[in-house]
Amino acid sequence: MTKVDVLPLEHEDFRDLYAGHQVRVLRLCRLMLTDADEAEEVAQEVFLKAFRFYRSGRRPDAWDKWLVTVAVNACRDRLRSSWWKRWRGRTEPFDEFRDGERIHHSAEDAASQRETQRMLWKVFGRLSARQREIFALRHFEGWSTEEVALHLGLSQGSVKQHLFRAVRELRKGIGKAL
Amino acid sequence: MKRCLTDQSLLQCYTGDGTASDLIHLEDCVPCAARYKALEADMALITQSLAAPPPARRSAPAFLRWRVALSAAAMAAAFVIGWSLRGASMSQIGPHSKPIASAGHSAPVQLSAAEPTASTSALYAAYVQDAFGSDSCSEANDPLDAGCP
Numbered sequence: 518m519t520k521v522d523v524l525p526l527e528h529e530d531f532r533d534l535y536a537g538h539q540v541r542v543l544r545l546c547r548l549m550l551t552d553a554d555e556a557e558e559v560a561q562e563v564f565l566k567a568f569r570f571y572r573s574g575r576r577p578d579a580w581d582k583w584l585v586t587v588a589v590n591a592c593r594d595r596l597r598s599s600w601w602k603r604w605r606g607r608t609e610p611f612d613e614f615r616d617g618e619r620i621h622h623s624a625e626d627a628a629s630q631r632e633t634q635r636m637l638w639k640v641f642g643r644l645s646a647r648q649r650e651i652f653a654l655r656h657f658e659g660w661s662t663e664e665v666a667l668h669l670g671l672s673q674g675s676v677k678q679h680l681f682r683a684v685r686e687l688r689k690g691i692g693k694a695l
Numbered sequence: 696m697k698r699c700l701t702d703q704s705l706l707q708c709y710t711g712d713g714t715a716s717d718l719i720h721l722e723d724c725v726p727c728a729a730r731y732k733a734l735e736a737d738m739a740l741i742t743q744s745l746a747a748p749p750p751a752r753r754s755a756p757a758f759l760r761w762r763v764a765l766s767a768a769a770m771a772a773a774f775v776i777g778w779s780l781r782g783a784s785m786s787q788i789g790p791h792s793k794p795i796a797s798a799g800h801s802a803p804v805q806l807s808a809a810e811p812t813a814s815t816s817a818l819y820a821a822y823v824q825d826a827f828g829s830d831s832c833s834e835a836n837d838p839l840d841a842g843c844p
């Protein structure tokens with residue numbers, strides 16, 4: 518570690534880091550957990566960890582990869598916890614969409630869009646955790662197949678297979694929604 | 696011309712993992728090109744839909760519902776027992792009367808009001824405020840917290 522790496526920190530820098538990555542981290546957590554509230558909690562944990570790391574003066578090679586890795590691990594921990602499994606098992610996904618983040622052109626459009634989203638989230642929630650993770654990293658985080666394979670310790674062929682199955686199920690979901 | 700692409704090969708073309716021969720086929724084959732367009736449209740819809748927050752789950756977890764119900768029942772029972780014993784103790788005079796305190800096993804359970812969900816930014820602001828608000832290092836045992844004295 519060089520001396521530059523342990524220079525006193527500016528708080529504004531962390532605010533910028535948070536502002537620049539919060540949406541992405543939250544989205545990744547939502548995709549992995551398929552639960553908005555859980556995702557908010559885990560995203561908070563991720564940034565708390567990032568803040569501690571930041572305050573310690575250490576720096577990752579790239580914050581975006583660091584945050585994604587920490588977020589993925591935090592989501593995996595959450596998924597592994599028996600409490601979460603029990604909680605998930607007793608709730609029925611999904612009922613109502615929260616307002617916001619959608620533009621409705623007409624009531625009919627809005628209803629149709631909601632139905633498609635509901636169906637896709639339902640299908641997505643039924644994918645394996647690994648498929649969701651691969652899909653999120655590949656299609657939302659823009660990781661290459663090679664990067665995902667390296668990160669998960671899988672072969673590239675296996676990653677492609679998981680991704681294909683996930684996409685196949687999701688496309689079936691569109692068919693059901695339309 | 697080579698055989699038409701499988702769905703998996705088509706997806707690999709979409710994700711940038713397609714082989715050179717698959718890509719050439721895709722350029723020359725009208726049906727495969729049409730399938731590719733349909734895939735593109737579906738992927739756009741899928742990613743757009745999943746970029747929105749997931750819908751709220753249907754109901755409160757069953758165990759939470761039970762907890763609330765049991766808490767309410769415990770409160771009601773404690774109240775009824777307390778009330779009846781109070782009445783009994785007032786009417787009973789003598790050394791053999793049981794102390795009222797013996798009925799205190801089922802202490803009333805306090806139901807906490809549902810806390811409003813703070814927004815992410817508000818929570819962030821709170822913990823940053825908390826962190827910067829004091830000079831002491833609260834996470835002394837945190838291995839990540841190398842910056843703490």
Ligand SMILES: [Zn+2]
Nearest residue numbers: 699700724727
């Ligand atoms: Zn073809």
